[in-house]
Amino acid sequence: AQKVTQAQTEISVVEKEDVTLDCVYETRDTTYYLFWYKQPPSGELVFLIRRNSFDEQNEISGRYSWNFQKSTSSFNFTITASQVVDSAVYFCALSGSRLTFGEGTQLTVNP
Amino acid sequence: KAGVTQTPRYLIKTRGQQVTLSCSPISGHRSVSWYQQTPGQGLQFLFEYFSETQRNKGNFPGRFSGRQFSNSRSEMNVSTLELGDSALYLCASSLGPGARGTEAFFGQGTRLTVV
Numbered sequence: 001a002q003k004v005t006q007a008q009t010e011i012s013v014v015e016k017e018d019v020t021l022d023c024v025y026e027t028r029d030t031t032y033y034l035f036w037y038k039q040p041p042s043g044e045l046v047f048l049i050r051r052n053s054f055d056e057q058n059e060i061s062g063r064y065s066w067n068f069q070k071s072t073s074s075f076n077f078t079i080t081a082s083q084v085v086d087s088a089v090y091f092c093a094l095s096g097s098r099l100t101f102g103e104g105t106q107l108t109v110n111p
Numbered sequence: 112k113a114g115v116t117q118t119p120r121y122l123i124k125t126r127g128q129q130v131t132l133s134c135s136p137i138s139g140h141r142s143v144s145w146y147q148q149t150p151g152q153g154l155q156f157l158f159e160y161f162s163e164t165q166r167n168k169g170n171f172p173g174r175f176s177g178r179q180f181s182n183s184r185s186e187m188n189v190s191t192l193e194l195g196d197s198a199l200y201l202c203a204s205s206l207g208p209g210a211r212g213t214e215a216f217f218g219q220g221t222r223l224t225v226v
Contacts, residue, residue: 037217043199045217091154097167098144099203099215101154 002027004094006102013082014110021077021105023092029053033095034068034075039104040088051075082109113138115204115218123224129190132221136183136204142166143185144215145177148199157200160185161208192225199223 003026013019025034036048049059051068059066063083067076079086087109092102116135124130136143144167145157156169160179177187183204189196199222203215 035214042219043201043222044219045201045203047214047216050214098156098159098169099146099154100156101146103153 002029002094002096002100004092004100004102006090006092006105008105009103010106010108012108012110015084016081017109018078018080019082019107019109021079021090021092021107023075023077023102025073025075025092025094027094027096029096035093035095035099036066036075036077037091037093037101038088039091045091048077079107082107084109084111115202115216117200117202117218117221119221120219121222121224123226124192126192126194126225128192129188130192130223131186131188132200132202132223134185134187134202134204134218136185136202137216140204140206140216141183142205142208142213143179143183144203144205145185145187146201146203147171148201148220149197154201157187159208166208189223194225197223197225 005024032053034051037045039045056068063080065078089104089106091104093099118133142161144159146154148154158177159167163179174190179185199220201220202218205213205215
């Protein structure tokens with residue numbers, strides 16, 4: 001069975017702070033994909049990143065960066081210099097025959 | 112290119128009624144998956160359709176069903192609605208079947224309220 005755990009239910013920061021969202025996963029598959037999605041109040045899940053299990057290189061995209069560590073089954077997401085527009089629920093997900101989502105982390109960035 | 116379109120956006124139904132939700136995937140995408148999102152259970156997989164065939168089904172009762180048409184548009188139906196069916200129903204579109212390696216693009220969802 002696959003499982004994704006996002007231990008942080010809610011995080012509140014002040015604008016310009018850096019924030020890291022944690023994601024830990026469980027799978028028996030040797031090949032798998034990990035995703036992060038952002039869900040703003042409008043409800044749509046916005047795709048942020050996909051990473052396959054063979055590629056442990058960290059990735060940076062603007063203010064976003066991702067740290068994938070297979071040894072600890074973690075795929076953490078960092079937002080640098082957070083902005084109010086980053087406020088949303090963030091989901092980590094693991095692929096098998098379907099996407100298995102974590103519980104989500106509600107991020108609130110205060111001005 | 113147009114994104115995933117779900118209709119209607121909001122729906123209020125009475126217990127015992129049935130409801131049909133619609134999803135139009137991104138042009139060229141042949142896979143459509145449905146998810147239910149509730150505060151208590153989070154995001155849960157309902158089913159996936161690819162080329163008009165159901166490829167995968169989540170752990171939901173038979174009251175939840177779906178279908179896919181030849182143009183890849185999909186509908187899901189819930190019969191004999193219960194209060195617990197109140198949720199945001201999200202549709203995801205992707206190029207190929209399954210979630211492996213392919214990004215799923217989501218619609219804005221249909222917010223169903225059962226009273």
